Amino acid sequence: MLQFLRRKIQFLGRKIRHSKGVSPEHAKEKVSPFSGNLSRDLEEVKSVLGFSKDLIIKEFFIEARQKIKAAILMIDGMIDKKDVDEQILRPLILNPCLSKIDERADSQDLAAYIEYNVLTAADIKKTPSMEAAVDGILSGDTVLLLDGFPKAFIISTRGWETRSISEPETDPVVRGPREGFVETLRINTAMLRRKIKDSNLTIEQMRLGRKTKTDICIAYLKNVANPELVNEVKNRLQRVDVDSVLESGYLEEYIEDSPFSIFPTVGISEKPDVIAAKVLEGRVAVMTDGTPIVLTVPLLFVEAFQSADDYYSRPYYSSLVRLLRFGAFLVSILLPAIYISVTTFHQELIPTALLYTMAAAREGTPFPAFIEAMMMGAVFEILREASVRMPRPTGQAVSIVGALVIGQSAVTAGLIGAPMVIIVAVTAIASFVTPNLLDVGTLLRAYFSVLSAAMGLFGIMIGLIGLLIHLVTIRSFGVPFLSPIAPMIFRDLKDVILRVPMWLMAARPRSIEMRDSVRQEFLLMPGEDDEKEPDKKRDA
Amino acid sequence: MVTVLEKGRISSLHLTATIAVFIIGTSVLLPPARDAKQSEWLAVSAGMIMGLLYNAMYVMLAVQFPGRIPIEYNDIIFGRYLGKAISALQLWFAFHLGSLVLRNISEFFVSIMPETPIIAFAVLMMLVCASAARNGIETIADCGPLIMLICFLTLFFDISLGMKDIKVSNYLPLLNMSLNKFFRESYGAASFPFAETVIFLMIFPFVKKREELMTSTLKGVFLGGAFLILEIIRNIGVLGQIEDIYTYPTFEAVRLIDVANIVTRLEIAISGVFILTAFMKLSALFYVTVLGSAHLLKMRSYLPLVLPVGSMMILLSLINFDNVVENIEFAARIYPVYSFPFELLIPMISLLVAKFRRLSINKLSSE
Amino acid sequence: MILLLVLAFIGMALFEAPGLVRRRWWRELAVFAATLGLAFMLSLMRVIGVDLPNPNKIITLLVHMFLNVLPT
Numbered sequence: 001m002l003q004f005l006r007r008k009i010q011f012l013g014r015k016i017r018h019s020k021g022v023s024p025e026h027a028k029e030k031v032s033p034f035s036g037n038l039s040r041d042l043e044e045v046k047s048v049l050g051f052s053k054d055l056i057i058k059e060f061f062i063e064a065r066q067k068i069k070a071a072i073l074m075i076d077g078m079i080d081k082k083d084v085d086e087q088i089l090r091p092l093i094l095n096p097c098l099s100k101i102d103e104r105a106d107s108q109d110l111a112a113y114i115e116y117n118v119l120t121a122a123d124i125k126k127t128p129s130m131e132a133a134v135d136g137i138l139s140g141d142t143v144l145l146l147d148g149f150p151k152a153f154i155i156s157t158r159g160w161e162t163r164s165i166s167e168p169e170t171d172p173v174v175r176g177p178r179e180g181f182v183e184t185l186r187i188n189t190a191m192l193r194r195k196i197k198d199s200n201l202t203i204e205q206m207r208l209g210r211k212t213k214t215d216i217c218i219a220y221l222k223n224v225a226n227p228e229l230v231n232e233v234k235n236r237l238q239r240v241d242v243d244s245v246l247e248s249g250y251l252e253e254y255i256e257d258s259p260f261s262i263f264p265t266v267g268i269s270e271k272p273d274v275i276a277a278k279v280l281e282g283r284v285a286v287m288t289d290g291t292p293i294v295l296t297v298p299l300l301f302v303e304a305f306q307s308a309d310d311y312y313s314r315p316y317y318s319s320l321v322r323l324l325r326f327g328a329f330l331v332s333i334l335l336p337a338i339y340i341s342v343t344t345f346h347q348e349l350i351p352t353a354l355l356y357t358m359a360a361a362r363e364g365t366p367f368p369a370f371i372e373a374m375m376m377g378a379v380f381e382i383l384r385e386a387s388v389r390m391p392r393p394t395g396q397a398v399s400i401v402g403a404l405v406i407g408q409s410a411v412t413a414g415l416i417g418a419p420m421v422i423i424v425a426v427t428a429i430a431s432f433v434t435p436n437l438l439d440v441g442t443l444l445r446a447y448f449s450v451l452s453a454a455m456g457l458f459g460i461m462i463g464l465i466g467l468l469i470h471l472v473t474i475r476s477f478g479v480p481f482l483s484p485i486a487p488m489i490f491r492d493l494k495d496v497i498l499r500v501p502m503w504l505m506a507a508r509p510r511s512i513e514m515r516d517s518v519r520q521e522f523l524l525m526p527g528e529d530d531e532k533e534p535d536k537k538r539d540a
Numbered sequence: 541m542v543t544v545l546e547k548g549r550i551s552s553l554h555l556t557a558t559i560a561v562f563i564i565g566t567s568v569l570l571p572p573a574r575d576a577k578q579s580e581w582l583a584v585s586a587g588m589i590m591g592l593l594y595n596a597m598y599v600m601l602a603v604q605f606p607g608r609i610p611i612e613y614n615d616i617i618f619g620r621y622l623g624k625a626i627s628a629l630q631l632w633f634a635f636h637l638g639s640l641v642l643r644n645i646s647e648f649f650v651s652i653m654p655e656t657p658i659i660a661f662a663v664l665m666m667l668v669c670a671s672a673a674r675n676g677i678e679t680i681a682d683c684g685p686l687i688m689l690i691c692f693l694t695l696f697f698d699i700s701l702g703m704k705d706i707k708v709s710n711y712l713p714l715l716n717m718s719l720n721k722f723f724r725e726s727y728g729a730a731s732f733p734f735a736e737t738v739i740f741l742m743i744f745p746f747v748k749k750r751e752e753l754m755t756s757t758l759k760g761v762f763l764g765g766a767f768l769i770l771e772i773i774r775n776i777g778v779l780g781q782i783e784d785i786y787t788y789p790t791f792e793a794v795r796l797i798d799v800a801n802i803v804t805r806l807e808i809a810i811s812g813v814f815i816l817t818a819f820m821k822l823s824a825l826f827y828v829t830v831l832g833s834a835h836l837l838k839m840r841s842y843l844p845l846v847l848p849v850g851s852m853m854i855l856l857s858l859i860n861f862d863n864v865v866e867n868i869e870f871a872a873r874i875y876p877v878y879s880f881p882f883e884l885l886i887p888m889i890s891l892l893v894a895k896f897r898r899l900s901i902n903k904l905s906s907e
Numbered sequence: 908m909i910l911l912l913v914l915a916f917i918g919m920a921l922f923e924a925p926g927l928v929r930r931r932w933w934r935e936l937a938v939f940a941a942t943l944g945l946a947f948m949l950s951l952m953r954v955i956g957v958d959l960p961n962p963n964k965i966i967t968l969l970v971h972m973f974l975n976v977l978p979t
Contacts, residue, residue, distance in 0.1 A: 345653055349805050457808060458649050458661060461815045465668045472682045473675045480682070487554060488685035636962065837938050844927060844935045847919040848942035855950055859959050870963060877970045 033128045036150035038069050041130075045073060045143075048134055055137070060093055062146070068110070069147040073133075078140035080159025087121040088142060088155060111149050119144075123156035135213065162187065168270045168292065171435065175312045181270045185215050185289035188272075192219055192285070195276035200224070206237060209245040215289040216251070219275075224282045224508070232477055233284050233297060248288040248295050255286075255297070258474040262443050264436070265476035267299035274308050282512045298476035300483055300511060302496045304436040305329070310499045318499040325433050326497075332431035332441050336373040337448035337460050339423050343369045345456035362417040370453035372416055376424040377445060379406055384428075483511035545834055545842050548678030549748045552756040557684035558824065559737055559760025564691055564767050565821030566644045567733035569791075569814050570871060571772055573725040574784040579715050581772045586726035588765035591734020594883065595761050598737065599754045601891045602744035609742045610890070611835045617893045624836070626886060631832045633882040634739045635849070638825035639856035642666060645818040646857065647864055648788060652811070662854045665815075669823040670850045673830060674843060677746050680823050687816045688763070694813050695767055698806065699774050702797045706777030724876075731876040733768070734761060735883035742828045787864055826853065908954055916947045 034041050042057060049055050059071045072088060095118050115124055127133055133143045133152040140158035165187070168180030181188045189203050200222040208216050216237060220230055236255040245251060252266045253259065267283075269275055270292040275285050278296045286295040305325045310318040342349055343358070350358065365372070383402040387395050407425075410416040431441045444467070451459035474481045484492035492509045494500045550558075573583040605613045610630060615623035646661035672680050715722065740757070747753055771790055775783055778793040786792045794810040797803065830849050834842035861867045920943060927936040953959055 349808060351801075351804065455656065455660065455664065456653055457811070458653065458815070459664070461812055462664045462668055465816065465819050466671065468683055468686070469668065469672050469675065469679060472679050482682070486682040486686050487551065488557075839935050839938060840932060841935060844923050844932075844939035845942060847923060848939065848946045851916075851919070851946040851950065852942070855946065855953060855959075856962070859953065859961050860963050870967070874963075874967050874970050877973065878966050 032130050034130055034133075034145070034150045034152060036148055038071060038145055038147035041145055042071055042073075044130065045134060045137075048130065049137070058089070060089070062092055062114075063095075071145050072142050073137055073145070074142040074157065075137055075140065078160050079142055079157045083121065083157040083159060084142055087157070088119060088144065091118045091120055092144075108149075111146060111151065111153075114146070115153065119153070119155065121155045121157065125154045126151050127154060128152075138213070158186075165191075170270060171274075171307065173271075173307070173309045173312070176308050177271070177273050179272060181272060181275075181287075181292035181294060183290050183292060185217060185287060188287050188292070188294070189217055189219065191272040192276060192279070192287075195272055196221070196279065201279070204234070206234075208237065208240055208242070208251070210241070210243050212244040212246060214245040216245070217287040219279055219285040219287060221279055221282065224280070225284055226282065226512075229282075229298070229477055230284055233286065237286070245288065247291045248286065248293045251286065251288060252295055257476055261470070261474050262440050263301070263471070263474060263481065264440075265297075265299050265474060265481060267296040267303055268293050268436075269296065270294065271308060277308070277311070281508055298479040298512060299481070300476070300479065301471060301481050302485065304434050306495070306499075311502070315499050315501045319497075322499055323497065328430040328433035329437060329441065332427050332433070333444040334448055334460065335423055335427050335430070336377065336445060337452035337463075338457075339419070340369045340373055340449055341452035341456040341460060344453065358417075358419055361419055364414050365417045366415070368453075369417075369420070370449060372420045373423070373449050374446075376406075376416060376420055377427075377442075377449070380424055380428050381442060479512055484509065545831055545839075546677055546746060548676045548681075549746055550677060550681040550743075551748050552752040554681040554684050555740075555743070555747050555753075556756045556760040556763065557688040558681050558743075558820065559740060559757060560763035560767070561684055561687050561691065561817050561820040562737060562740075562824055563733045563761060563764025564813075565733075565817035565819075566641050566814075567768055568771055568817065569644060569648055569788060570868065571768070571775070571789060572729040572732050572871075574868075575872065576717065576722065576725040577781060577784060578711055578713075578776050579717065579722070580725075580776060580783070581769050582715065583722060583725040584729045584765070584769055584772055586722075587729025588734055588761070588769070590726065590730035591737075591761055591765065592758055594730065594735040595737055595757050596754065597891060598741055598887055599744070599757050601887055601894070602741055602753065603750065604891070604894045606750055607745045609745055609832065609835065611742075611832050613894075614890070617890050627832065627836050630882060630886065631829055631836065633879070634825050634829045634832070635853065636856070637736060637739070638822055638829060639853050639860055641818055641822045641825065642853060642857040643860045643867065645815060645822070647867065648791075648811075648814060651787070651864075659854070659858060662857055665819070665822065666826075666850050666854050669819060669826050670846050672819075672823040673827040674846050677743060677827060680820070680827060681743075683820065687820055690816060691767060691813050694809050695770060698794055698797065698810065699770060701799055701803060701806070702774055702778055702793065704799075705796055706774065707780065708777070710777050710780040728872065728876045731879045731883055732871060734765065735879070737761065738883050738887060739825060739828045741887070742832055743824070787868070826850065829853075909951070912947075912950055912954055916943065916950075919943060 032044075035044075038059075042059075046055065046057075054076045055073065056076050057071055057073050059069065061067045062070050070092065072084070074084065092114070111126075115126070125136075127136075128151050130152075133154060136152075136154040137143050140160060142155045142157045144153040144155060162184045163182050165179050165182055167178040179191065181191065193201065193203075198221065202220055202222045204218045206216050206218070207213050218230070218233060218237070233255070237251065240251060240254040242250065242254070248268070252264070252268075256265045258265055267278065269278075275294050275296065279285050283296045283298065286297070288294075305322060310322060343362070347355065362369075367375070379402075383398060383406070387398045390398060407421050411418045411421055427445065431438055431445075434441070448460055448463050451463040453459075455462065468486075471482045472480070472486050480487055483489060484496060489510055491507065492511050495505060495509060571580065571584075573580050573587065576583040611627045614627045614630075617623065618626055642662055642665060645665060646658050649661045650656065650658050672683070737757075737760075744753060744757075747756075775789045775793045778796055779786065779789055783789045791807055791810060791814075795805075795807045797806050826849070830842045830845040833849065834845055839845070861870065923939055924936065927939060949959065
C-alpha cells in the first residue's frame with residue numbers, strides 16, 4: 001500500500017515536471033561579474049536588492065597617491081557595528097601607509113596591499129561574482145568595493161542579537177549540564193566543539209533552501225563514523241532542493257528512510273551533551289541555522305528509552321528506570337486496549353473481587369467500553385493540546401477544568417465508568433515517560449483499541465505482531481531500526497535493557513555499524529577498545 | 541539462482557532462534573506422543589534425539605549444494621521431470637502443513653472466544669504472516685530471538701510458579717508400555733515437530749556462515765526440544781494421568797497456577813506464546829511455499845504469489861477438519877506415516893544420490 | 908458473504924496487478940491471475956455450499972491403503 005502511494009507520488013512528480021518543462025536540477029542563475037566601475041556596481045547591487053531600506057552604503061576615499069573611491073555595503077542589524085568601524089573603516093580611511101604606495105601600482109597591487117596590510121578583520125574573501133557578494137551581504141557580511149577593481153571583498157562581520165544560552169524546555173535533566181543549543185549555528189557548533197576537543201571532529205557546511213539559504217552543518221567523528229553513512233547523509237541533504245528550510249523538521253522529512261512510517265527514524269535533541277554523546281558513538285549530527293533542534297542519524301528505536309540522566313547518575317537506579325520506561329511505553333499503548341478486550345470479551349480473566357467492583361462502577365453507563373475509551377482518549381488529547389498552546393497562566397484553568405469536569409463530573413453524572421478515568425489517567429502519565437514517542441503512542445493506542453474491540457486479546461496479539469514486523473522492516477540510514485533487539489546483538493543489550501556501569505561499556509554499540517559492511521571496521525575506538533579499564537570512563 | 545528471489549541473509553543466531561521457535565510453534569499447543577501418557581516426556585526426548593539425526597541429515601544435504609534450494613537440485617538428482625514432481629510434492633507438504641498450523645491456532649482461539657467465527661482468526665493470522673513473508677526471510681528471522689526470549693521467560697515463570705502443584709507420583713509408573721509402542725510414540729514425536737524442519741532446507745541457503753550451519757541448526761532443535769520437554773514434564777506433573785484427555789494440556793496446566801489468589805490467570809501469557817510461535821511457524825512455512833513455487837514457476841519475484849497462496853491456505857485450513865477430535869486423531873495416527881516420505885525418504889535419497897554420484901554445485905552450474 | 912469475498916479478491920487484484928503491469932512482468936501476471944482465479948473459484952464454491960474434496964480424507968485413505976499393503 002505504502003509502496004503504491006510512493007509510486008503514485010513519484011509518478012505525479014514526474015508528470016508535473018514534464019508539463020512545466022523544468023529540469024530536475026534547480027536552474028543555476030547566471031553569474032554576473034563586477035564591472036569595476038564603482039557607481040555602476042553600486043546601482044547594480046541596489047537594484048538586485050530591490051532598493052531595500054536596510055541596506056547601508058558608505059562611500060569614502062582611500063588616501064593613496066591618487067584618491068580612490070571605495071564603498072562598503074552591509075545590512076543594518078546583521079552586522080557588528082564595532083567590527084565594521086574598527087576593522088574596516090578606521091584602517092582604510094586613517095591608514096597613513098596607504099599614501100606611501102607606489103604611484104605606478106595598479107589596482108591589483110592596491111587590492112592585495114589592502115587585503116594583507118590594511119584590513120584587520122580575520123575572515124576576508126575575494127570574489128568577482130555579484131551573486132556571491134549579495135549573498136554575503138544578506139548573510140551579515142560587509143562587502144568592500146574599490147573603484148577600478150572588478151572584485152569585491154567579503155569581510156565577515158556577522159553579529160546580531162541572539163538569545164543567550166539557556167536551559168532547554170524539552171528533556172530537562174536532574175543531573176547534568178543545563179545548557180541548550182540556541183538559534184545561531186556558529187554558537188551551536190562551538191558548543192559541540194567545546195564538548196569534543198578532538199581533531200577528528202569534522203564539521204562540514206552546506207547551504208540549503210533556494211530562498212532561505214539556510215546554513216546546515218554536518219558534524220561527525222572522522223575516525224569513528226561510517227564513511228558510507230556520512231556520504232549517505234550528504235547525498236540525501238543535497239537532494240533537498242526546496243524553497244525554505246526554516247527548521248530542522250523540514251529536513252527531517254526529506255531525509256528519513258520510511259516516510260510513511262509512524263515512527264521517526266531521525267533523532268532530535270537540543271542538548272549539546274546528548275549530541276556529543278551520539279556523535280561519539282559514531283552517529284552523524286545535522287545542525288540547522290535558526291533552530292536549536294539538532295538532528296542525529298541513524299536513530300534506533302531504543303534511543304527513545306535512553307535519557308542523558310541515565311548516564312550521569314549511578315547505574316542501579318538508571319537500569320531500574322530504564323526497565324520502567326519500557327513498561328510505561330507498553331502500558332501507554334496497550335492499557336486501554338486490554339481494558340476494552342477484558343470487559344468486552346474476557347470477563348473471566350478479571351479476578352472475582354475486582355469484577356464485582358468494576359461491574360458496580362460500570363453499572364448504568366450508557367456506552368460500551370470502546371466508545372468510552374475513544375471519547376476519553378480524544379478529550380485527553382484535546383486537553384493536552386490546549387495546555388501546550390495556551391499562555392502559561394491560563395494553563396491552570398485548563399487543568400482544573402480537565403480534572404474536575406472530565407474526571408469527577410463525568411463519573412458522577414454516570415456518563416463514564418470510573419475505571420475508564422483511571423485507565424486514561426494512567427495511560428496519559430505513562431505516555432509522558434517517553435516524550436519522543438508521544439505522537440507514536442497516541443496513534444498506536446487508537447490502533448490497539450480498535451483491534452481489541454474487534455477481536456479481543458487475539459486482536460491485540462495480532463496487532464503486536466504486526467507492529468513487530470513493521471519495526472523489524474524499517475531502517476534508519478541502513479541500520480535496522482529495532483537493532484539491537486532484532487536483529488539481536490547481545491553485546492549491545494548492556495545499554496538497552498540495563499545501563500551497566502560506565503567502565504563496562506568499553507566498546508561502542510555495534511548496532512550503528514552498517515549491517516552488511518562486515519569487512520570494514522569503522523567503529524574501533526582509538527586506544528582502549530575491548531579492554532575493560534575501570535579507571536577510564538567513556539563520555540557516553 | 542535463488543538469490544534473484546531473495547536478497548536477505550540471516551545470521552547463525554537468528555537461524556538457531558527461528559528453528560527453536562518453529563519447533564515450539566503449535567507443538568506446545570497440541571503436544572505430540574500423547575498416547576505415551578506419563579512417559580510422554582521420555583517419548584518426546586527420544587523423538588528429539590531422532591530429530592537431531594534427521595536435522596543433521598538435512599544440513600549435510602544443504603552443505604552438498606550451498607546456496608541452492610531443493611527445488612533447484614531436485615532436477616539434478618531425480619532428473620528433470622521426476623525432480624519437478626518431487627519439488628511440487630515438497631511444496632505441497634509445506635503448504636498443507638501451513639494450513640494445519642493455521643487451523644490449530646485458529647481453533648484454539650475459537651475455544652477461548654466461541655462466538656467469533658473461525659475464519660476471522662484465520663484471516664487475521666494469515667494477514668500478519670503474509671506481511672512478514674512479503675518482507676522476506678530477514679524479517680521473519682529477525683523476530684526469532686525476541687520471540688524465543690519471550691518464550692523462555694514465560695516458561696521460566698510458568699514452571700517456577702506451577703512448581704508447587706507438581707506431584708511426583710504422577711510420573712509413575714515409568715514406561716509401562718511395550719517397547720514397540722514407545723518407539724511408535726517417539727517416532728510420532730520426531731515427525732511432529734522435530735523433523736518438520738525439513739522445510740528449512742529452503743532457508744539454509746540464506747545463512748551467512750555456512751560452517752556454523754550444523755551447530756546452529758542442532759542448537760535450535762535442542763533448544764526447541766528442551767522447551768517442549770520441560771513444558772510436557774510440567775503438564776504431566778500438574779495434570780497427571782488425565783493429561784491426554786485435555787485438548788490443550790499446556791493451557792490447562794497454566795490455568796491451574798494460583799499463587800495465594802494473587803498470581804492467577806496466567807493463561808493469557810501462555811496464549812501469547814502460542815500465537816507468537818504459531819506466527820513464526822506459519823510465516824516460515826508460508827514463505828517457503830511461495831518462494832519455492834515462484835522458483836518452480838520460474839518467476840522473477842515471489843511477491844505476486846503471496847496473496848493467492850495465502851487465501852488458498854486459509855481455505856484449506858477451513859476444510860481440513862470438521863472438529864478438533866479429528867484434528868488430534870490425524871496428528872496422532874495419520875500424520876507420522878504421511879510425513880514419512882517428505883521428512884525422511886526424499887531427503888535421504890537426495891543425500892545418498894548426491895553423495896554417491898558426487899553431484900554438487902559444480903554439476904548444477906555446468907548444466 | 909459473497910459480496911465480501913468478491914470485494915476481498917478485487918482488493919487483492921488491485922493491490923498486486925498494477926505493479927506487475929507497470930513492470931511488464933507478463934509471466935508473473937499470468938501466474939498471479941491463474942492462482943488468484945483458482946483461489947476465488949474454490950472460495951466461492953465453499954461459500955455457496957459446494958462440498959470441496961478434503962485433502963486430509965484423501966491422505967487418510969492413502970495412508971490406510973499403504974498400511975494394509977505393509978505386513979504388520
